[in-house]
Amino acid sequence: MQVNGSRILIVDDDKIILSILTKFLQKAGYQTDVAETSREALEKVKNQYYDVAIMDIKLPDMEGTDLLLIMNRTSPRTTKIMMTGFASKENRDRSINRGADAYLIKPIAPQQLLSTIKEKLSAK
Numbered sequence: 001m002q003v004n005g006s007r008i009l010i011v012d013d014d015k016i017i018l019s020i021l022t023k024f025l026q027k028a029g030y031q032t033d034v035a036e037t038s039r040e041a042l043e044k045v046k047n048q049y050y051d052v053a054i055m056d057i058k059l060p061d062m063e064g065t066d067l068l069l070i071m072n073r074t075s076p077r078t079t080k081i082m083m084t085g086f087a088s089k090e091n092r093d094r095s096i097n098r099g100a101d102a103y104l105i106k107p108i109a110p111q112q113l114l115s116t117i118k119e120k121l122s123a124k
Contacts, residue, residue, distance in 0.1 A: 006051035006121055007031045011041045011067070012083075013060050017106075021054065024110055030117075038062035038070075045075050052117055057084040057091055065094045072099040079120045083108060 008030050010021050018034045025032050033048070035041035038061050041053070053071060057064035068080055082095040085106040095103045102116050 005029060005031065006117075007033070007049065008052040008054060008117070009033050009035060009041060009044060009048075009050040009078075010054045011035045011038070011059065011064070012054075012056040013037065013058075014056075017056075021113075024113075025117075028114055036060075038064075038067040041067060042070065042074070045071065045078070050075070050078050051121060052079045052081060054081045054083060054113075057082055057095065058086060065091075065098050068095065068098045068100055077124075079117075079124065081116060081120070 008025055010018055010032060012018055013036050022032045022034060033044060035044055038059050055064045055067055064082060068082065071078060071080060079101045080099065081102045081104060082100040083104045083106055084091055087105040092103050101120050104113065104116065
C-alpha cells in the first residue's frame, strides 16, 4: 500500500487540532480532508475513499466510537485511528473492541502519529 500521497480524513471538533494535523500531514506528503462532526465525516466517506480516518472520541453529535462502528460497515478498508484527550481504559477498550486499528492519546506526538499511520498502511 502506498504510504505518501494516501488520503487521510481527520475528524475533530477542535479547529486548532484540525489545522495542526492538516499542516503536519500535508508536509509529510499526505492528502488531507477534515470534518468537525460525525455527520460531516459520514457525508465525506460516501463520496470519497480515505486510506486513513483519524477520529476523536468526543464529537459534538455522536461518540467517536459510534462513528467507528458505522465506518467499519461503510468503509471497511479504511484504517481507523482513534484519538482522545480523555484517556481511560474504558475508551481504549471500547475503541479496540469496535474495530479501531490504533488508539492514541492527545496531545499526540507528531512522530508517533506518522509512525502509526505508516505502520498501519504498510500492513494492509
